[in-house]
Amino acid sequence: MIKAEQKPVDEILDFLKPHRKILLAGCNACVAVCHAGGEKEVGILSSALKMARKKAGQKIEILEDCSTRQCEPEFVQELKEKAEEVEAVLSIACGVGVQTVARMFSDIPVYPGLNTTFMGETDELGVWIERCQACGNCVLHVTGGVCPVARCAKQLLNGPCGGSQDGECEIGNDVPCAWQQIYDRLKTIGQLHRMEEIIPVKKWGRESRDKGPRTISREDLKL
Amino acid sequence: MRSSKECRIAIVIDHCEGTLSHIFDEAMVRYFSGLPCVVSCYQDDNLSSPRRLEKLVAKLRKGKADRAVIVGGSPKRYEASFRRLDLGTGFNPYMFLVANVREQAVWTIPDVERAKEKTKTIVAKRIREATCLSPIGEEKFELSKNAIVLGGGVVGMRAALALADANIQVTLLSRAKDIGGKAIQLTHFYDRPGEVSSWFKDQVKKVKKHPNIAVKTSVELKGLEGSLGDYRVKVEDPSGKRREVEGSAVILAMGNDVIPNTEGIFGHQRFISPPQMEAMLADGGKSLVTDKERPLQTVTFILDLVNETIKIDSANAIKNAILLRENHDRAVYVICRDVKVSLDGMEKQYRKAREMGVIFIKYDDPPKFSLVNGQINVEVKEVSIQMRGDDYSLSILSDLVVVSERFVPSKDNQMLADVLGIPLAEEGFLMDENPQFARVRTNRRGVFIAGGCRYPQTLDESLVEAEAAAAGVTELLSQGFFGYDLAVAEIDPAKCAACLTCPRVCPHSAIVVERYAEGNVYVTGGYEKDFRWKAARVLPMQCYGCGICVSSCPTKAITLKHLTDDEISLQVGV
């Protein structure tokens, strides 16, 4: 799922400076699961902001809410009443949520409280690792279910670089070489021949952003 | 939080045997009575006595109040008695709050007037908090009187016998082909002269014959799941067939493994392990003369190279050294870092050994070994005769050197720790020695540990552990049911994001994530049609009410019933 981290409080304080009453909106989906933007974090951030502003002698009133999913307009609509009361919204959803809120409440400023970081997997409680970059052209069937785009520091598509040593990436930090992992995995599942398949240069065309934001359109669901 | 209008609070003033009477003067009582929602005020001299409390409850039941705030000493004084109130007819014990004014005001604030002021603040706060209270019920479920003992060694056998004698059906699982374990190789105890193998044989026979014990040997442990009253151990027999064994509680007594020291020179045939020594002495010493070219004249025991803090080796070495001197007239050296005599009667054995001519040598630096004309030369610096800068060391030409085996955790420990959520200590033995669990209990209710899988100890110590673990199981099962109140964590499945935080943080393995259907009804099986979402659920019989899950939940889906966030907020507030 989407993983995010909270922005440093002082950074948030900085862009909230002009406002005296805001809505702090969390999201109970992905960012709640990674302990960055759920109901609990709304409370903590709200408390911290209030204290900081009190200390600065410029009190702030904060309404709190937490959506089921901030990327759904219907759920964001539920915030409407509170949004009408405030000068600005601080959203601690992922970047998608922030933009949904911004689109829905077009007449007030909306600020992000999180840095949306990546799509990843839970390694253990409190540790998340990037696994997918949403490149739009999946090659996992060739690479044994290990993504070289997300996991290789150089995003190499056809085998490791010269820096791979003893299964470790040359960047250090105990980062495993993605291509070593691909090799090991293919060997285990008996598909080592896949290594010989050439993955063509990625078409950074339709999948890429040069045609504007990517959209997925499912005709059967659209009616 | 209820609106305060609905609450009717009774103030109960406990004078704590007259010690607080100077605080509770008329003005104070008037102040209490005037606090919001207070409908009645009672006074007593010693509420900690269960009988007084019963009387109070009778009064409260007749009165108008639906909750009570006791003003007096520490809540610890009263709560045990609350717990024994008859819940059916009385006041729910969770409708009481205690304002601890004795310890927190009267005793810690020397000035009486100031103490009175503090008393007022504390009580006022408690009254506000009392508006949040709600009754909490209790549940019980039947426990069948059966238990599983893992490990067929001497510790497992003792635990099984103790349970079986208490009329608990025991399934004893052993990895080995037969029960008995490692200790059965012993022929002597240091403090019990003569043959002990007959004692062992007797134990084995008892276990096998006991009608309440079912012994299953040659089984490989494959898993363990469940909770108190319903533990299931998965085992595999040599043919690869898997089966499940059920029990209300489990005792882990798999013992420890040993690794003989055979590296380098220790691989030489003149180095033997303590069990080999034991076996040599078992046959009356016949094998002590197997080497035709050179009779075994000098035997040296080397201790503390491994397992420095385990005293089994030391005890065995002293015991066997005495036997070697006494019955076989061999020259015996015991080379160790410290002579371990912290066993009953061992100091006398140590003395006896020295009187018989066993030579004890203590070292700081480990001895060196070399092969000289087929003998082992043990070179060691004795601590009491070494001089600064002097390289003086002793050379002991030995025909036989007994080196300790390394005691290591059983190979099953890791797997059991994983599946049960029991912590492993650094070296890999089960469960850190946490004083809260007093050695044999674990953080998982109904699971006990004893013997070498916890830590290798002497036989006597391990047997006491076995009995203590058996006592724990007997206690749990003796009533035939497990009763508990529901003052535990509770999860609102509709708010649960199934983020798996709570099952990961729960120290008592009391949270599961399972399917639930609409209307906050958990569905545990056979539900397929309207399957919606998974949500976490607390198993109340496993929960200790610590609240770690509550404070970890990112969506605030968990409530600790006996201490809600509201109550904490009110306590924190001015």
Next chain:
Amino acid sequence: MIEPNKAVTVGQRPGVADQNVLILGSGIAGITTALELSEMGISSTILERRDRLGGQAAVFACKASEKCNKCFACVVDNQIQEVSRRSGIRILTESTLGKISGDPGRFKVQIQSGGNESRLEASVILVATGVDFFNARQKPEYGYGLFQNVITAQDLDEMLHAKGRVLRPSDGQVPSRIAFFQCVGSRDETIGHLWCSKVCCAYALRFMKAIRHQYPEIETSFFYIDIQPLGRSFESLLEACRQDERMHLIRSLPSKVYGHRTSTDLRIRFIDPVSGGITEEGFDLIVLSIGMTPREDADQVADLLHVPKNEEGFYRSPPPDSGIFVSGACKGPRDIGGSIIDAKATAREIAQYLGGV
């Protein structure tokens, strides 16, 4: 807020309801047995000669440093609180045992409490009378009772328990150099104590670790014959002590302490294991790790109840059909944790004897 989720004891089970276990001694072994029995629905009466519960260990202080050092002193504290609140456990303090008649399973016991005499019936008598600590005055060369700054480990424990500080008795200042003497009253033929008290090494090392943590500037020395391990956590404890540069483990027992009654400067004489020569060193606090000895009145109790004794004078378990059980350190020196599991094991044996389980 009430402590949740303890098994709710609902009444007593038939068969054992009228059984009463008389427990002699309210030390950790006695109260743990009482608690365990109460969990199994068996009521008990605890007889204690002092005016407080908990025996020797009740005044022990917590010996944690940066983490818990597993001294189990807090457990004693908890158990005392627990036992005094439990129904089904009668506690008679300042009481002693009088005459005993009757048969196993139905003892008639006379009890003196203050000036009063009372009688009670007991199905089982549990002897959990514990031990005495060695009287350090019997080793005059160490100057206990003569020099103010020579104290026993128990004195130090009480000080730490009540005040939370380690202070020199002579002037109330924090000492700078502390020596621990091991085996005072143990492993000592001159006084006929040929046994190891088992717990003192771990006890003193934990103490030193706690003190070093609280007062990083204090230098400590530990004089010993052999280091005796104690249980599971000992390995890491010993390793941590060896790593500590200001904690000196010296394999030598001092022969004598020199000093003046109130002086803070005490000199001790010992054989330096490194040089091999006789050395003197100065300390301003000397702590004697006194061993355990059978209780002064051990013989009386043994005669009264026909409890067998071992060579050292500690009790051995009587035959199971005698209705008399023995638990805890009166069977021989043991630590708090050891006494607790021993008490649990004994409670089970008693329950089995009573046939109620």
Next chain:
Amino acid sequence: MVESFSPRIVAFCCDKSGYVAADMVGKLRLSLPESLDIVRVPCAGRIDALHLLQALEKGADGVLIFACHEENCQSLTGNIRAKARMGYLHGIMERIGLEKERLDLCNLATNNGAKFAETVLQKFDELKKLGPSPVE
């Protein structure tokens, strides 16, 4: 003003250690500041980051957590979690310009009454020097 300033301390006490130690302070007849508020929690792990912040927000000049010693927690990790949460909050406090000293943790056992009193009094003096909480 500073002379008469009596810092308000909220002490979160684990029921297994801190609360009993606080009781022992009374039994030893040691004195504690009147402005000390004791909040009893079943385990230090119950203490939410939110509770700690709320205490500061509601006007506490200092917040203390009394937890069991490490490796002596009935819930194994409750005390460690409390410590970790405190660390997390220290980070936030630093960012918003609140002195770290206002939030502290002390490990103790049931029989550490003297240590409890000493810790509270030490914190009391420290907060006195630090002055009233700027967010009050």
